[in-house]
């Protein structure tokens with residue numbers, strides 16, 4: 001089974017919608033810290049939800065490089081391609 | 084002026100706390116009187132936020148050994164053990180730690196922070212994998228960053244999530260190293276170490292346990308959670324600190340692994356910093372001796388922990404999941420934590436504030452830590468102050484009937 005880009009994008013948006021206190025418009029350009037106000041631990045926690053859903057582990061140095069949801073999508077796609 | 088501009092928002096917050104007189108991150112003790120009392124802002128203050136678990140900082144024999152060593156061997160070593168040599172005390176303390184833990188090897192670092200930096204960065208090479216509990220202390224995260232291994236984190240205290248992550252790495256080359264703590268410093272909860280040990284065995288991983296807050300606190304002889312859980316044989320490396328129950332400063336690692344001593348020359352936080360001064364080494368050795376000699380200290384500590392934990396829970400505060408010398412109450416938000424902390428200090432009680440991202444799940448915590456040196460009267464007084472300040476700030480309900488007599492601070496030492 002493979003998750004397409006669109007599937008992964010939907011998983012990211014869906015996880016965030018559940019995690020954020022208020023509804024926010026999400027795009028691949030959404031900046032995780034500036035637009036969503038998540039701190040470093042909150043980002044790691046939110047990525048953890050996605051790791052569960054995609055059954056993969058994202059190394060912390062990769063998470064540290066992620067700025068936008070588009071960056072996250074790229075990282076997840078690359079990791080998914082390698083399992 | 085632009086160099087620090089990136090901290091502008093934080094600096095504004097900090098300044099606001101300073102102005103309001105509610106900054107918990109800039110407290111000065113004018114004098115420390117004992118393990119449980121100090122003078123702050125001209126007021127004798129009960130200390131409930133020190134990590135001085137066994138209260139050994141003023142132990143006469145510890146002080147005597149420290150003074151004797153300072154007079155005999157000087158105030159400092161002025162260098163690292165690799166470049167400038169070891170003193171007798173360093174080896175002696177390493178042997179004493181190895182003996183205490185029943186392990187072949189021991190190694191002393193200049194702080195517990197450096198012990199984690201040094202051990203984690205040295206154990207995990209480029210193609211290895213470090214798997215950290217999500218609530219790990221900053222020193223564990225920083226140690227992971229100092230090395231070159233792949234690092235992932237698993238859900239706090241979840242053997243299932245740990246197993247998931249090891250499963251995903253099953254066919255990936257490289258050693259897998261799991262890192263957990265004995266007692267977690269923010270909420271005082273303990274790791275499910277038996278379950279972690281089982282997962283570790285199933286996947287052939289290594290297990291590192293940081294017993295910083297559990298040394299001298301848990302286990303039949305005070306060795307920590309691994310002893311209490313009966314899984315010492317599954318724990319490959321124990322890391323810890325001298326700065327809490329042993330009342331000094333420094334860190335250590337003990338292990339049975341063959342070839343251990345090579346870690347001394349591949350561990351940058353060991354090599355490129357000065358070794359601990361003779362006075363600290365001698366004090367720590369004596370504190371360890373006292374810890375072993377006086378199990379009553381640990382029993383008193385655990386009774387005290389229970390007293391504070393139950394007392395605060397009974398008042399209606401939300402406390403951590405289990406009693407431990409770290410007793411945190413969960414605050415609704417950081418501003419309330421600051422206000423509550425400041426009110427308690429005004430009343431003569433010193434505690435700590437812990438905030439995200441240092442805390443799990445974005446929690447704002449009013450954190451206390453208990454000492455064996457606290458008298459029951461001191462703890463009851465602290466609980467009474469929590470009750471007064473908590474009701475004042477509307478954090479806990481007012482009692483339907485008066486539950487408290489006059490606090491008996493006169494009887495407190």
Ligand SMILES: Cc1ncc(COP(=O)(O)O)c(C=O)c1O
Nearest residue numbers: 194195196220268295324326333
């Ligand atoms: C879990 C844990 N590990 C390590 C440390 C660092 O100890 P030290 O104060 O000796 O640097 C601490 C203390 O803050 C801690 O809580």
